[in-house]
Amino acid sequence: xxxxQLGGAGLRRRRRxxxxxxxxxxxxxxxxxxxxxxxxxxxxxxxxxxxxxVAGGLGVKPSVKPVLPPPLFNARCKACWFTLAVxxxxxxxxxxxxxxxxxxxxxxxxxxxxxxxxxxxxPDTHAAFLAKxxxxxxxxxxxxxxxTALAAAAGLALALPAAAxxxxxxxxxxxxxxxxxxxxxxxxxxxxxxxxxGPMAGTLALAVHTSGxxxxxxxxxxxxxxxxxxxxxxxxxxxxxxxxxxxxxPTVLPQxxxxxxxxxxxxxxxxxxxxxxGAGGLGQLxxxxxxxxxxxxxxxxxxxxxxxxxxxxxxxxRLRRWMAR
Numbered sequence: 001x002x003x004x005q006l007g008g009a010g011l012r013r014r015r016r017x018x019x020x021x022x023x024x025x026x027x028x029x030x031x032x033x034x035x036x037x038x039x040x041x042x043x044x045x046x047x048x049x050x051x052x053x054v055a056g057g058l059g060v061k062p063s064v065k066p067v068l069p070p071p072l073f074n075a076r077c078k079a080c081w082f083t084l085a086v087x088x089x090x091x092x093x094x095x096x097x098x099x100x101x102x103x104x105x106x107x108x109x110x111x112x113x114x115x116x117x118x119x120x121x122x123p124d125t126h127a128a129f130l131a132k133x134x135x136x137x138x139x140x141x142x143x144x145x146x147x148t149a150l151a152a153a154a155g156l157a158l159a160l161p162a163a164a165x166x167x168x169x170x171x172x173x174x175x176x177x178x179x180x181x182x183x184x185x186x187x188x189x190x191x192x193x194x195x196x197x198g199p200m201a202g203t204l205a206l207a208v209h210t211s212g213x214x215x216x217x218x219x220x221x222x223x224x225x226x227x228x229x230x231x232x233x234x235x236x237x238x239x240x241x242x243x244x245x246x247x248x249x250p251t252v253l254p255q256x257x258x259x260x261x262x263x264x265x266x267x268x269x270x271x272x273x274x275x276x277x278g279a280g281g282l283g284q285l286x287x288x289x290x291x292x293x294x295x296x297x298x299x300x301x302x303x304x305x306x307x308x309x310x311x312x313x314x315x316x317x318r319l320r321r322w323m324a325r
Contacts, residue, residue: 120299129297132285137304140281141312143199143274144267147206152260154207155214160244162219176219179212184270188277202279206267217259221252254323261316268312272305282308 103109162172188205195201229247238246275283282305289297 119295120302122296123299123303124294124296125300129300133282133300133304136280136282136285136301137308139199140268140271140275140283141308143203143206143271143279143281144264144312147203147271148210148260148264148267150203150207151210151214151263152256154211155218156256158211158215159218159222162215163222173216173219176212176215179208180216181212182209184209184274185277188274188279192278197278197280199280201277202271202274202281202283205274205279206270209270210263210267214259214263218252218256221255221259222248225252257323258320261319265309265312265316268309269305272308 158172158176161168162176163169184205187208188201191201191204191208195204225248229251230243233243233247271279271281272283272286275281275285276287278284282301286298286301286305289301
């Protein structure tokens with residue numbers, strides 16, 4: 001018998017469920033119930049709270065709080081308080097000093113400085129004066145080199161107890177502070193009494209003052225040196241002298257040499273100034289001719305100082321680059 005809505009196929013007999021149909025139906029129901037439970041419990045599984053849905057999205061995502069940058073000034077920031085203290089000190093310094101800015105930048109002051117500088121021209125280039133200038137340049141260079149070498153040796157000897165622990169540390173650091181607190185001119189004036197006029201007093205003055213400066217720098221370098229190589233040698237039973245010579249000193253040696261070369265550049269300028277108290281070198285010629293208002297000879301001495309400083313600066317820069325390779 002045919003039904004008009006069923007087409008030509010007519011009535012179809014309903015199939016009876018086979019032996020495996022019930023098992024498939026149970027598997028489908030089990031998977032559906034698992035998906036439903038997962039949607040109820042969320043991606044973390046049962047027993048965990050569901051995470052909020054993101055607006056406009058279909059998935060479940062955790063809520064992320066925006067990370068704000070730290071405030072510019074923090075009450076717990078030590079660097080902020082230190083910077084504030086330095087700024088307050090600078091402002092108080094400008095307020096306490098009677099600085100005549102109007103007189104410095106006035107037209108009358110500029111004209112006076114221009115007249116004074118014009119008196120240095122032309123420099124004295126006579127052969128007799130240049131014959132005196134050459135040995136004075138060499139004497140200044142020798143004073144700075146010998147004084148720096150002596151200071152490096154003394155500074156390293158004082159840096160060892162200054163970088164150690166115990167009572168010797170405080171004593172050594174106090175001595176270093178005293179050596180570098182007294183200017184070179186004062187040391188030269190004191191040593192002139194014992195050594196007399198000439199380059200000897202100037203050399204010793206440079207050595208004493210620079211030993212305090214280099215000793216402090218060397219002590220800081222030794223304290224900040226990496227302890228890995230030293231610990232490895234101590235584990236092998238090496239003595240303290242062996243640890244210093246084969247582990248600590250090779251590690252900090254480039255830094256020590258860099259400090260020494262930098263102080264050599266400074267001692268060139270200081271050696272020229274020490275001649276004011278009769279310590280020899282270019283400084284002694286400068287004090288003599290400037291006191292007599294020999295402006296042409298003074299200009300030649302200043303040019304010689306510039307050449308000497310430029311030569312030492314270039315040599316020390318080459319040496320630092322060579323050590324860095």
